Amino acid sequence: MSTTIAIVLLLAVTAYVIFGGADFGAGLWDLVAGGPQTGERPRAVIEHGIGPVWEANHVWLIFIFVITWTAFPEGFAAITLTMFVPLTLAALGIVFRGAGFAFRKAVVRTKYKRWFGGAFALSSLLVPFCFGAIAGGIASEQIPAGGKAGDPVSSWLNPTSIVVGVLGVILVAHLAAVYLVRVAHREGDLEMVSYFRVRALGSGLLVVVVGVIGAFILHAKASYFFDGLTSRAAPLLVLAVLAGAASLTLLWWGALRGGRLAAAVAVAALVFTGMVAQWPYMLPQTLKYSEAAAPNGTLITILVATGLAAALVLPGFALLYVLDQRDLLEEEGVADIGDELPPAYVDESN
Amino acid sequence: LSDPSTGKSTVVQGLDAVPADTRPTTHEVNIVHLAWDVMVGLGTLLFLLAVWYAASWIFRRRMPQSRLFLWAASAAGVLAVVTMEAGWIVTEVGRQPWIVYEKMRVEDAATANHGVVITFFAVCVLYVGLAIALVMVLRAMSRRFRRGGGFTDVDAPYGPSAPLDEATDAKATDEKAPDEKAPVP
Secondary structure (H helix, E strand, O other): OHHHHHHHHHHHHHHHHHHHHHHHHHHHHHHOOOOOOOOHHHHHHHHHHHOOOOOHHHHHHHHHHHHHHHHOHHHHHHHHHHOHHHHHHHHHHHHHHHHHHHHHHHOOOHHHHHHHHHHHHHHHHHHHHHHHHHHHHHHOOOOOOOOOOOOOOOOOOOHHHHHHHHHHHHHHHHHHHHHHHHHHHHOOOHHHHHHHHHHHHHHHHHHHHHHHHHHHHHHHHOHHHHHHHHOOOHHHHHHHHHHHHHHHHHHHHOOHHHHHHHHHHHHHHHHHHHHHHOOOEEEOOOEEHHHHOOOHHHHHHHHHHHHHHHHHHHHHHHHHHHHHHOOOOOOOOOOOHHHHOOHHHHOOOO | OEOOOOOOEOOOOOHHHOOHHHOOOHHHHHHHHHHHHHHHHHHHHHHHHHHHHHHHHHHHOOOOOOHHHHHHHHHHHHHHHHHHHHHHHHHHHHOOOEEEOOOEEHHHHOOOOOOHHHHHHHHHHHHHHHHHHHHHHHHHHHHHHHHOOOOOOOOOOOOOOOOHHHHHHHHHHOOOOHHHOOOOO
């Protein structure tokens, strides 16, 4: 029973990385898009790309939390007790990000756009790093079980955490760039297609580099996880590498649709790899999923509730993504008179 | 006291039925009492306000015209929040010292970490900042809106979908109240 719930949890984490992760990555490209003039067009593509879906994608995060604390309360208590610093930072970052993104649309002056855009983009960097660092801390056995708190700093600022955090940031950036290529293509903006394609290829290669560095660090610092990587999870790792290679090749050739699918498969396989590598442990060598699990009655209730939620929510999500892909959604917010004022008025503060 | 469904009498538990170390303090009891009064009192007043409106609409086909009603209606938004917060105080202070009744005390459930105070202040600062930014952004949007000439489009957010002049009238006077026409902006 606890295995079934663990698989549900794995699927939810995968969905969050594939959909929500890409939103964070888009924020990263927003950060490095340059000044108001050079960055205008990439930012427009980014805004158009994530505008309709970024709030919906956070459903997965909430789902992950609820499943973890109801189905694996021991594990949840241990993780939150030790990792409360990165978790708090991530939570603040998510609030900042949402507020910055929403407010940036509502202001016209460049100065304010810059402030809110900065809040949006910097927190897009912070959140995936924090989540990656938590995953790294779990893999490198920094979290004690049984109601004791681990070190509040070194549990998530150690070599493994940092490399997994950085990998997380680059991975979502890569995913976002791959998606944004497609968004730009849909808008018929060929210049932006090649802009994001270059970045997708570059960040994809960077994923490989950081991944190899990460493998050495995991070998040294997270032995149980690394053993899993080379045994239990090896087929999944191979799948991730193959899909990643396919994605980069397809992007190189300009087969955007296939490239996007392959990139999503690669990232999903990587998430699966991580979870299978530390199986059957929720916290490697400390706490197994079966030990952390709530009583069977609770688990059955959660499974039923998950089934009901899936039946209710997934069709809505499918519709949202289909409408988004076919460009049938209206822009967020309402057209504003201020948008049509001459630039002279808009820039009067500069 | 008796339960009407069964006819059996209910035993009312006195405070002496609760062990001394799990009793709430007098201070906590006073807070709960006051918050309860606020919640029920304001809740009743808000309900009566709705009844007032409904009665006026049923018998006169228009909203109440008195100044008192308008003041009360304006205050209702804030009062509803106050009522809700009072309700939260009733639950959260009223549960003391238990977080799960008779299973776990609040101090046993609280995290052993020391940084919680920092989190608390960080969240407060963040949300105060967000509130200030929200008000400023809304005011700036309103300024731009007015400088741009007010309603230039009937498709205003949440506005009435009628031609321009009618829409302005309807907005200014709301319900059927022809004698309270506000000046057109």
